[in-house]
Amino acid sequence: MSKSVARLKSMKKVADKIDHSSKLRTNIPAGMAAAGPPLGPMLGQRNINIAAFCKDFNERTANIKPGIPLPTRVKVNSDRSYQLVIHQPPASYFLMQAAGVNRGSMYPVKEICGKITLKHLYEIAKIKSQDPTLEWKSLQEICNMLLATARTCGIQVVRQLDAKEYGEFLEERKNIVEEQKKMLQERREAKMLRTA
Structure with missing residues (x-):
């Protein structure tokens, strides 16, 4: 016992x-x-x-x-x-700030909401490497992770970016975003009518 x-x-x-x-x-x-x-x-x-x-x-x-x-x-x-x-802000925050957009794409594979250069990607990777969870990863691994995040946000990574062309792209994009917001609002209202 x-x-x-x-x-x-x-x-x-x-x-x-x-x-x-x-x-x-x-x-x-x-x-x-x-x-x-x-x-x-x-x-x-x-x-x-x-x-x-x-x-x-x-x-x-x-x-x-x-x-x-x-x-x-x-x-x-x-x-x-x-x-x-x-930790440092999320990667998606940095990517959207670099691309100059407020929100990601609704259809990330089909639609591009913004563009950044490889230099932007590398600078973001250097900042994110200070995170405790990423401090043991190489910059190349962090860049690969950021590429995947950019793809899911609908941000395209390019070698060079012309400021004038990109400004025009962002203006066109504003119209598309407004149309998408209207469509989402209509869907919400239709859903509320069905549930009422």
Whole structure:
């Protein structure tokens, strides 16, 4: 009997050491962490002091342009303290900024929403290589990853880009985006009529 009790106690000690907390993985706009949804409830579920977290995050991102989405990883310790890791903005954000577009393509394989040069791609890869998840990858691997992301956004990577031609392309693209927005709005309205 005493051996089994001792074994159970030792197993309990091992079980107490196991960390069951999950990491919080979310995108938070730079300098704009607020206690309201969706961030507040996520922090509350993990017993993190919401006001202190928001203040800490906003101070750490004060030197970044407000509103830029930052992938954030939060590991909660058993004493309610946390470890905060802030990554570089998502690759899609950088690619769309370089292409000068606000949104990706609705049909990425069939439709091009913007263009960037190989130089843009390389510069973005250098910035993304600072991310903790990518620090062990070579620049070539990161460039390949960015090429795939650009393809899914509908952004074409070219060797050279003429500014005048690209300006005309973006003007034409604005009209296409407006038509797509109207079409989506009509679909939403038709769906609401069906469900009413």
